[in-house]
Amino acid sequence: MDKKHIVVVGAGFAGVAATKKLAKHFRNDKNVLITLIDRHSYQTYMTELHEVAAGRVAPDAIQYDLQRLFCNNKNVDIVTDEVRNVDRKAKIITTIGGSFPYDYLILAMGGEPNTFNVPGVDEHAFTMWSWEDANKIRRHIQDTVEAASNEHDKEKRKGMLTAVVSGAGFTGVELVGELMEWKERLAKDNKLDPSEFSLYLVEAAPIILGVVTEREQKKAEKYMLKQGIQIIKGNGVAKVEKDFVQLADGTVIPTQTLIWTAGVKANSDTAAYGIERAKAGRLVANKYMEAKDSEGVYLAGDLVYYEEPDKDNAPVPQIVQSAEQTGHTAAANIIAAIEGTEKTEHKGIYQGFMISIGSRYGVAYLMDKIHLSGFLAMLVKHMVNLFYFLTIGSGYYFVKYIYHEFFHIKDKRNIFRGHLSRLGNVLWVLPLRVFYGSMWTWEALKKIFGLYGTTSWFGNEIVLPFSWLKEATTGASQAVVPTAATAAHPVFGLSYAYGEEPMMIFKQAPEWFNSIMKVMIPNPEVALFFQKFMTVVELLIGLAIIAGLFTFLANAATIALVISFSLSGMFYWVNMWFIPVAIALMNGSGRAFGLDYYVMPWIQKKLDAWWYGKTKSIYEPGIGK
Template sequence: MATKNIVVVGAGYAGVAAAKKLSKHFKKDKDVVITLIDKHSYQTYMTELHEVAAGRVEPDAIQYDLQRLFARQKNVDVVTDEVLHVDHDAKTVKTVKTVFTYDYLILAMGGEPNTFNVPGVKENGFTLWSWEDANTIRRHIKDTVEAASNEHDVEKRKAMLTAVVSGAGFTGVEMVGELMEWKERLAKDNKLNVDEFSLYLVEAAPKILGVVTEKEQTKAENYMLKKGIQIIKGNGVANVEKDSIELTDGTVIPTHTLIWTAGVKATSDVEGYGIETARAGRLVANEFMEAKGVKDVYLAGDIVYYEEPEKDNTPVPQIVQSAEQTGHTAAANIIASIEGKEKTKHKGNYQGFMVSIGSRYGVAYLMDKIHLSGFIAMFVKHMVNLLYFLTIGSAFYFVQYIRHEFFFIKDERNIFRGHLSRLGNILWSVPLRVFYGSMWAWEGLKKTFGLFGTTSWFGDEIVLPFEWLKDPTTGASQAVEEVVAKPVFGLSYVYGEEPMMVFSKAPGWFNWIMEIMIPNQDVALFFQKFMTIVELLIGLAIIVGLFTWLANAATIALVISFALSGMFYWVNIWFIPVAFSLMNGSGRALGLDYYVMPWLQKKLSKWWYGDVKSIYETGIQK
């Protein structure tokens, strides 16, 4: 029975960060168990909600299954349940299904949209604060545009093809930027003119993107205006009807789509938890992220209200960086409490702000001094996202992010446009795959049987051209003959020319490595046989399309090795680009990888992560 039970409620950025830190610290302590409770079986990658809502990525691209995130953390119990009440005196957390006892509790349930009681937003508008919200917007827009394509009434049709985003913070700007790109596809699929679409960005404040400098604000605004987005500042939404919105100055915009991104507050789930609240329902914490007036309860993420002394007593911002940092502070101080050490005061360290406007353009303000825009800003944003997966130790979602952001893209919605897209027909690579594999297999056969005057690598002759393997009686390697013709550099074989080797002899450093690997003639003979078998197996694997990526990667390594050994000609350097081209899934077209890879992925996933489910019950089973 564990002597210390730590319960973390909420599996967003803050909850995952806290649970990861606690798990890592106590991984060898069998007396500490961390229970992570969330109403969903997955973490939602909130910074990509707009990409799902506007059709850039598929909905499952931003769902990060908690079992996959914590499968290797044996002291973390993932539970899918909804918290109903917290009893601070009894130190229990009551859920729909059961009651959890805690020694330490972290509340990290996040926030929810703040509509500021604007009439009609809840009834007729759409918020963007959850995976469900993003899917609802996506379906609504597709259905509305499809209906508009069959609408004969010009004014009604125009309203149906008009979308308004209220709130010009990060979420609002990113949302309208995605819609700006998506309208091209929507128009094409529904046989509409893209000029019929109208997009508005409405902001009650006098400027957009208030947390960055005027330089980023101006660049972002100019880019959106250039792309046809109509920006309204200093004039917020006052009322929302089913087919129109009214601004505070009385302006009416006919629209069937109002996306509300104008504010966030602490989730209403914490209202009855008996903890002091501040602005927007956020729970008050001290400098150690302890809930004010409640023992052994810590706060993290968007629900936290803590005024940072180092930042003019402004509350911690409701952004990803702050969520992770408050989660780490809460976890660090629980560790300190358990181990009787001094607690750590929270100190926010915000490296900067980045916002995308569609998939190809963005602005960024980093470290209070670096201004970025365009391609480089978007590239940095992607790198920061990838860094997140490394910090939470998820190689699986690191790879998945690369796949859906760079390779499996549609309509050139990527900073590299369509140049990296893998959504092509790989059937046409089959002839090249069979030819390339046959070439390697034939090379293996020649070396096995000594065909067409070649020396068999299965005989007693040393064919490797290294000095220390020379026959002491002749002073020369048995397989090396003096070439009379002058070698000519070329990337094609021309009659009458002697092709030039990449290296006439191995570089010194490579010689040193090979002498360690192949110190004498007995090892060399074994190595020759082994390499021959490898070439045969690689050739056959490529021909039948089995483990094609790995087989072609091996050919690249072989070519580099042969070249450094002084055994490879420039005219055959095409081996390398061909291998790279065949690594693009070529084995899945008329190849065994079509069957083997999905089966293997399923088996390996089950072995490494266990059973991935929609609901995780209490009790660590890993």
């Protein structure tokens, strides 16, 4: 087979989905090269733009570096560049930095805001359709609120502390919900009263959130009204000036912050490609996601216009689910074209819609029958986001998402209301860490040297209390191990009380555990080695915890040891505090005057470079560059 060149333009949800599918299918075919071109070196997680715009997560939390996403796909060449022209006859793409011949092309550049030519929007409004947009909004609001805190003119101050969101679809509702929560922090940082802030959600249509049912619409509206958001329906923005917004009925709202989320159209760059266009500049595709009258050119994502026969000929929606599915269809049909197999017709399957209103409340309508709101709706939204990282094979960003949504949060801005936040100082666990490590070290030393009348685990006596080992040994040399049977009147308790005998967790090992131990420790010789080995492990664990080295793994190992000792019939209830202490110390305790402060960053850096390679702001053409 001749070498085939596939070029994918756009690293959004559609472009990444298509590239991943192609890369996986042709992973063992050296005759197929896939080039992914985007003007950024990262994918922007568009569904979280509102979180960056309203200061809930750090800006880099929604940037997913393409090198990290495709480091294991050796047949994918990542290029940071901007497309200037597509010559469909010569099958060549021209970029700022060069040109790329192709046999098959996927255009997945996404969309951009549609202002519908409303006067003043382009000059005075903020849009939210990119990482840059979200950052611009965040900085503007911070600067405007800071300036308002020093403004003596009450009317001007009121306008500065008023924000208007135009458009009550997914993006508008999610953004105004985040702003609603952010105002508390803005007020506190600038010594303002939160009641001075005003938020408006303006919608030209008579309803909000048109993609869900009336049930979700009412719940969302009720929640926003309760939180002080003023909702205006059936009265869209007609004019925008620097200091005010005028609505269709003539109402004037003084504000310096209008955020436009009222519409989307296809990427305007595609107008020059000569492909037939439809409503909002979207490019017309057939049922195989092929561009009309364009051999070898496929379309995916928000720029696609395809009327779905099984959905009353409505065009494919401009949502993440549709973007990924059109990307998969385009990739599947390129595979079919290369291999000469049957093509796949596009069939959109939309599992539901989930809308967050701030970090703690949301509404969802799933599979055309399930209605959710509040905590459950938000939980499902997070689970869907996490599932996305599994579909693209990125464990790195799976973990990063958990950190920035659940652990690295401020002002209680998540569904657990801050209870999982780990932005505390781990210095206070230093005494506990040293004590706990010393305890394990001392226990190991007692077993090594037989201190205070204990039996040495380094001698020739077997101390493990398993029946088959006792039967294999004879004479007085067998050590007597205290058990619940020999203890006088053992009393259950989680702390030791004077005059009581502590109770063992198990009088004897469960049968299923015995069966495992018989395989691991079949005879006295192995038992003696095992005793010595476990003692050394205990000593190393104790020293590691004291020194703050690999504290997560060391404390996890202590939990495993406690479970093992308990099942062996060698552990008391009064010592069960070992487990919660170990869990507490797993929270980065080694970085407080510990070796993990130096070792873990070094290991992470080395592993990162080995697994992902070097991440860059600009990726040049050439695999293995």
